[in-house]
Amino acid sequence: MLTDMSTSRPGRYDTASAAPLRRTHDDAPDTMALFARLAHLADGPERDAVRDELVTAWLPMAHRIAGRFRDRGESVEDLRQVAALGLVKAVDRFDPARGAFESYAVPTITGEVKRHFRDRMWALRVPRRVQELRNRVRVARRELTQRPGTPEPTAADIAAHTGLTEEEVAAGVAALESFSTLSLDAELSIGDDGCSLADTLGATDSSYDVVVDREAAKEGLRRLPERERAILYMRFFEDMTQSRIADRLGISQMHVSRLITRSCARVRDEALGRRQGGRTNG
16 A cells, blocks of 8 residues: 655665655655556546545645745735646646756745746746846845945945946845836825826827828829818708708719718728828828
8 A cells, every 4th residue: 555645754764775865845756666556557537546545645845935935016826826736737747857846846835935936926028137137136235234224325335346337236225116016096195185096197189090091192182173071061061961962962872872882981081191201201
């Protein structure tokens, strides 16, 4: 029978060498026999069961590693889920012939959690170099303020401590503030009245697009024959139907339709041609 893996303690023996195994933590069970068995199993229910047993046995270690990253803006439960994902990857990739599982799993799980912070937790996307500056600045601040009563270090202090330039320190400080954002629903105090951040932001005004389109169409409208300009005016400004326009001008409704289509296409083509020409010349 297999030994209960969840109750292993320091001082257990490797049956192959009869030598005591060093256990750095109580959550490092002796699972070499299980890993050896897993390595020889083909895909199927039995292999899945052994794999699940290994993950369950080492899950407390994954939770311990996740706990190292608490108080960094992410919930402990989410961190544990990320660490568990790293543990599953470690179990799947581990080769028992290459040493102890703990030595392989710890950096694998830690790297998974760090990637989570790097890829998911930044409110604004910043280059990797800036993220590294942010980490160096954060560590330097902590090291320079370890003594009680120590004033907040200046950019020059941090630069001297880390070997960075003051410009690099400034970039790191800015990145510290990019790690999280303020909700648009956050309340602000402006005078005696409270309002949300969203209330202070402007909205898109569609009227600007109308103005741009009208200005772009003016020159093309001026180039149209007088009758076609009159037809467009009656149709789009006086809201007359094509039949009424036809009656007023003594032409067929079908002819009015063709003139409107042709005139609009001509104005549109001229406006687009000038716009593209302006971009090219610019």
